[in-house]
Amino acid sequence: MNYPKVLLVDDEKDFVCTLAERMELRDIKVDVAFNGKEALEKIKEHEHQVVVLDLLMPGMPGLEVLRRIEKDHPNTEVIILTGHGEQECKEEAIRLGASYCLLKPINIEELIDKMMTVLSLSESKKP
Amino acid sequence: MLIITIIPLLLMATFNYHQYQSRLKEEIVAPMKVLVNKTKHSFELFLAGRLSTVNFIASAYTYKELADEANLQRIFQVLRAEFEGFVDLGLIDSSGRQISYVGPYELQGKNYAEQPWFQQVKVRGVYISDVFKGFRKFPHLVIAVQHFSRSGDRWWIVRATIDTGKFDELIAAMGLGAGEDAFLINHEGILQTSSKFCGSVLDRCGLSIPPRSYEPNVMEDFYLTGRNTVVAYAYFTRTNLILMVVKPRAEVLKAWYTLKSEIAIVFAIGVIIIAAVVFRLTGTLVNRLKESDQKRELVLREMQHSHKLSSIGRLAAGVAHEINNPLAVINEKVGLVRDLLEYRPDRPDMKEVLLRHLSVIVRAIDRCSAITHRLLGFARRMDVTIEQMDVNEVIEDVLSFIEKDAAYRNVTLEKHLAKDLNRITSDRGQLQQVFLNIVNNALAAVEDGGWIAIATTNGRSDSIEVTVQDNGCGMSQETLRHIFEPFFTTKKGEGTGLGLSITHGIVKRLGGDIQVKSAVGEGTLFTVQLPKTPPEMGEENAS
Numbered sequence: 001m002n003y004p005k006v007l008l009v010d011d012e013k014d015f016v017c018t019l020a021e022r023m024e025l026r027d028i029k030v031d032v033a034f035n036g037k038e039a040l041e042k043i044k045e046h047e048h049q050v051v052v053l054d055l056l057m058p059g060m061p062g063l064e065v066l067r068r069i070e071k072d073h074p075n076t077e078v079i080i081l082t083g084h085g086e087q088e089c090k091e092e093a094i095r096l097g098a099s100y101c102l103l104k105p106i107n108i109e110e111l112i113d114k115m116m117t118v119l120s121l122s123e124s125k126k127p
Numbered sequence: 128m129l130i131i132t133i134i135p136l137l138l139m140a141t142f143n144y145h146q147y148q149s150r151l152k153e154e155i156v157a158p159m160k161v162l163v164n165k166t167k168h169s170f171e172l173f174l175a176g177r178l179s180t181v182n183f184i185a186s187a188y189t190y191k192e193l194a195d196e197a198n199l200q201r202i203f204q205v206l207r208a209e210f211e212g213f214v215d216l217g218l219i220d221s222s223g224r225q226i227s228y229v230g231p232y233e234l235q236g237k238n239y240a241e242q243p244w245f246q247q248v249k250v251r252g253v254y255i256s257d258v259f260k261g262f263r264k265f266p267h268l269v270i271a272v273q274h275f276s277r278s279g280d281r282w283w284i285v286r287a288t289i290d291t292g293k294f295d296e297l298i299a300a301m302g303l304g305a306g307e308d309a310f311l312i313n314h315e316g317i318l319q320t321s322s323k324f325c326g327s328v329l330d331r332c333g334l335s336i337p338p339r340s341y342e343p344n345v346m347e348d349f350y351l352t353g354r355n356t357v358v359a360y361a362y363f364t365r366t367n368l369i370l371m372v373v374k375p376r377a378e379v380l381k382a383w384y385t386l387k388s389e390i391a392i393v394f395a396i397g398v399i400i401i402a403a404v405v406f407r408l409t410g411t412l413v414n415r416l417k418e419s420d421q422k423r424e425l426v427l428r429e430m431q432h433s434h435k436l437s438s439i440g441r442l443a444a445g446v447a448h449e450i451n452n453p454l455a456v457i458n459e460k461v462g463l464v465r466d467l468l469e470y471r472p473d474r475p476d477m478k479e480v481l482l483r484h485l486s487v488i489v490r491a492i493d494r495c496s497a498i499t500h501r502l503l504g505f506a507r508r509m510d511v512t513i514e515q516m517d518v519n520e521v522i523e524d525v526l527s528f529i530e531k532d533a534a535y536r537n538v539t540l541e542k543h544l545a546k547d548l549n550r551i552t553s554d555r556g557q558l559q560q561v562f563l564n565i566v567n568n569a570l571a572a573v574e575d576g577g578w579i580a581i582a583t584t585n586g587r588s589d590s591i592e593v594t595v596q597d598n599g600c601g602m603s604q605e606t607l608r609h610i611f612e613p614f615f616t617t618k619k620g621e622g623t624g625l626g627l628s629i630t631h632g633i634v635k636r637l638g639g640d641i642q643v644k645s646a647v648g649e650g651t652l653f654t655v656q657l658p659k660t661p662p663e664m665g666e667e668n669a670s
Binding site: 012014015018019021022025026056057058059061082083084103104105106108 | 447448449450451452454455456457458459460462463466467470471484487491531534535536537
């Protein structure tokens with residue numbers, strides 16, 4: 001089964017759906033989730049290789065989602081993409097194991113480039 | 128202040144006045160007493176001398192010698208040559224009959240037995256009469272001395288008359304000024320010498336008889352011929368005489384009056400100088416106070432403004448996120464439109480698709496501008512602008528800032544805003560800061576997943592009440608005691624400790640009141656009461 005290897009998580013539906021549509025135009029299939037809880041469920045089910053994660057979301061905060069992914073799915077790489085500019089928050093994310101910490105708004109080519117880098121890293125980690 | 132400064136001066140002037148008055152009077156009165164004493168002594172010495180002379184004649188000569196008129200004539204001549212003033216000399220026997228007489232009158236054989244002075248000599252042995260005028264209209268007095276024979280069984284009297292011209296000499300020797308007077312009176316107030324103001328010899332003196340005093344004494348406020356005078360006097364010891372010295376009061380106290388007017392002038396000048404200095408000083412002080420009040424007011428406003436900005440600054444990360452999200456949406460939508468034009472240029476429903484995406488872009492732009500407008504509305508300067516308002520709107524404004532933050536932390540924001548809330552007259556900018564501070568504190572106090580309840584209700588006499596309650600960590604009684612003090616903070620290293628102090632200051636200035644109840648581990652309740660209209664804002668509006 002050819003399930004998308006990338007999961008986009010953000011509470012901003014307009015943003016995440018548009019981003020997914022643009023990726024599809026570039027023949028990249030991505031999955032989307034609108035909050036932390038939904039994201040964890042999807043990861044548990046499909047073991048995505050890359051998760052693009054927002055930090056500030058109602059319900060479970062992004063850092064908590066990151067912590068759980070690192071704990072339960074060590075092969076899954078996380079890219080933080082947030083509108084929240086606090087340096088401390090970014091450092092905390094990197095410390096918890098995020099591969100990149102990117103700030104919204106972002107150029108899609110740059111995001112795809114980072115995703116591919118991380119994806120190849122994830123592939124190489126596979127046993 | 129003027130009264131306080133003048134009182135010591137007044138006390139000093141009064142004290143000096145009395146001190147000088149008593150000292151000066153003493154200085155003026157003492158010489159008068161000395162003069163009276165000296166003159167009295169001269170008079171007494173004169174009389175004593177004449178009395179001794181008569182006494183000597185009575186003792187030195189026998190009755191027989193004195194009864195012999197030729198002999199008496201010889202004695203009288205020697206007497207007149209040695210002692211001035213003697214007018215006549217005579218011998219009177221114990222029956223009162225004039226035995227012999229030398230003098231200008233025809234008195235031989237005259238009987239004095241019934242005369243009061245004769246009786247007095249019999250009792251006292253000595254007699255000095257008051258002054259009287261004899262046949263030649265010269266004032267004179269009589270000295271009579273009783274003398275006993277050697278065996279003591281017989282006695283006789285030697286009597287002499289003395290011209291009182293010497294009295295006038297003694298008075299002239301006192302060297303009195305033109306306005307001054309000195310004279311003798313007897314105990315009945317009859318003049319014994321002539322006086323400048325009171326009349327001639329044997330006239331009744333206009334002055335009342337002073338109280339008996341053998342030592343020189345001074346009496347003030349004696350009115351003599353319409354003038355207020357000072358009188359110095361002394362009673363004679365062996366005669367019926369009183370020596371009186373009269374000086375016009377104005378002349379006696381001239382020095383004192385001069386001094387008094389000088390004291391008054393010095394006092395008046397002192398008061399004027401003090402008044403000028405006091406008015407100048409108070410004026411300067413009041414101006415300084417006014418200036419420092421204005422400066423304080425200015426600093427307070429600056430402080431409030433910067434505190435408000437820093438409150439907004441603390442929200443900046445959240446605000447950035449708020450703006451970045453719609454920006455990211457716009458970015459993606461624009462990117463998608465470009466992608467569609469590039470990857471699917473022949474799509475049949477292109478127009479509808481593009482319009483749909485453009486409307487999302489417009490919505491995102493609206494979100495951005497709403498946020499920036501809200502920020503600008505908050506960050507405007509703290510100038511006092513009094514207006515009618517619905518406090519519910521202010522609360523909504525404040526909450527819109529923290530709603531996202533609360534949502535991310537799963538903090539429930541409960542709003543119980545009264546629909547019929549009284550409109551009040553107050554300052555919107557300052558009230559925003561008040562509620563932003565309180566709600567921010569509540570948000571800091573609650574754990575993730577906690578709750579904050581904001582309620583508005585109508586109070587008494589058109590006032591309103593706003594309560595902000597949370598179920599956060601709460602505060603101890605010790606913290607509560609200092610909560611509104613400047614620079615008091617429990618957020619070590621984070622807060623300035625000015626937030627609640629500024630909040631308290633603003634509420635008080637707007638005529639309201641703020642109370643806080645709290646218990647550790649249970650939460651905190653802030654209650655803010657605001658009046659329908661603030662008190663006296665005229666001054667602040669003017670500044």
